[in-house]
Amino acid sequence: MGEIVYQGSFAAAGRALNLSPPSVSRIVSDLESNLGVRLFNRSTRRLALTEEGQVFLQRGEAILDEIDALREMMRARHRVLSGRITLSSSVAFGNELLPPAIAAFLGKHPGVQVQLGISNRTVDLIQEHVDIAFRIGVGGLPDSTLQAIKVLDYRLIFVAAPGYVSAHGCPTDLEELKGRPIVKLFTGSWGHVHTLQTPDGPVEYRVPEGFSVDAFRAQLGAVLAGHGLSLMHDYIAEPEISAGRLIQVLPGFQTEPQSVFAVYAHRHLMATRIRVFLDFIREWFKGRNTPTRGAAVPDESL
Incomplete structure (x- = not known):
């Protein structure tokens, strides 16, 4: 509507909007039909807004300004994250x-x-x-x-405290784990059996019972205290290994990533x-x- 008023005719508005005059006329007619009011008084020589058309145009332009402001606010939120x-x-x-x-x-x-x-x-x-x-x-x-x-x-890797290794020695294969104290981490059905990659290929390793916990902090505390070695998530063990509080044992035996x-x-x-x-x-x-x-x-x- 604003373009029609600014240009002074349907034909001029159509040229500005890249629409044919009949298309502009049809759009206005459809809008008037939908609103149930006449927006323009028009004749072959003259085109003017009705009183309802003036109100609609003023309120419509205000709404469009608010939409533009909202759009800019949304863009600003994207530039400064919030x-x-x-x-x-x-x-x-x-x-x-x-x-x-x-x-x-x-x-x-x-x-x-x-x-x-x-x-x-x-x-x-x-x-x-x-x-x-x-x-x-x-x-x-x-x-x-x-x-x-x-x-x-x-991965899951085998780790032990330095004191444990000093007292029990460092195992070189899974057979040497038999009879040693083990700290097992489990959650429900997970943690009882692991598939390990070994120098001889993958093997199923059943973690022995003994000291079993269902929280990784309890597992870490027990291993740091020297109770036994354990299969531990590498990202839990790595800070302790770097600090010298844990040692990785059986480095050739670990789970797939x-x-x-x-x-x-x-x-x-x-x-x-x-x-x-x-x-x-x-x-x-x-x-x-x-x-x-x-x-x-x-x-x-x-």
Whole structure:
């Protein structure tokens, strides 16, 4: 309407809008029919707004100005990140590796708030309004509304405290583990049997009973106390190995790499803060990925 008033005729407005005069006339007629009022008084010589047309044009232009302001505000929110990101993570990964990464991200983007829920339960991203869930394996993503990117790989490795190695010696194969004290980490059905890659090929290793725990912190505490050696997630063990509090034993015997994925709901227009966070997390963990020789197997322990 504004262009018609500015140009003074349907024909001139059509040329400005790259529309034919009949098309402009039809659009106005349809709008008048929909509103139930006449917007223009028109004759072969003269075109003028009715009183209703003046009100409609004034209010319409004000609404369009508000839409433009809202659009600019949304663009500004994308330039300066703000809003909340809701995360879900399995226990060990969420406790050990995510907090430093989240803290570094918030240091760069202080306008963002992050809410992290830690649980071994598989959350429903859509129903529970979770933006990103960190999972071990993705099971082929049967839900077509979900997508995933790999964050990092990890393995289970054998470790022991220096005092344990001094007292019991360092084993050189699985046979030498028989009769030794072992700290076993398990969660439900996971953790009782592991497939190990060995110099002679893959073998099934049944972890002996003895001291069994269902929390990685209890496992780490028992191993640090010298109670026994253990199969431990490498990212839990690595800081202790670097500090000299643990030693990796049987380095030729470890599990295949498992993969941690960031799973998120597929959206045509993803909020910029979520996209930037995904890129940041992928880059943060990029340096500690190890090459994967086979498909990731879901690991329920995290």
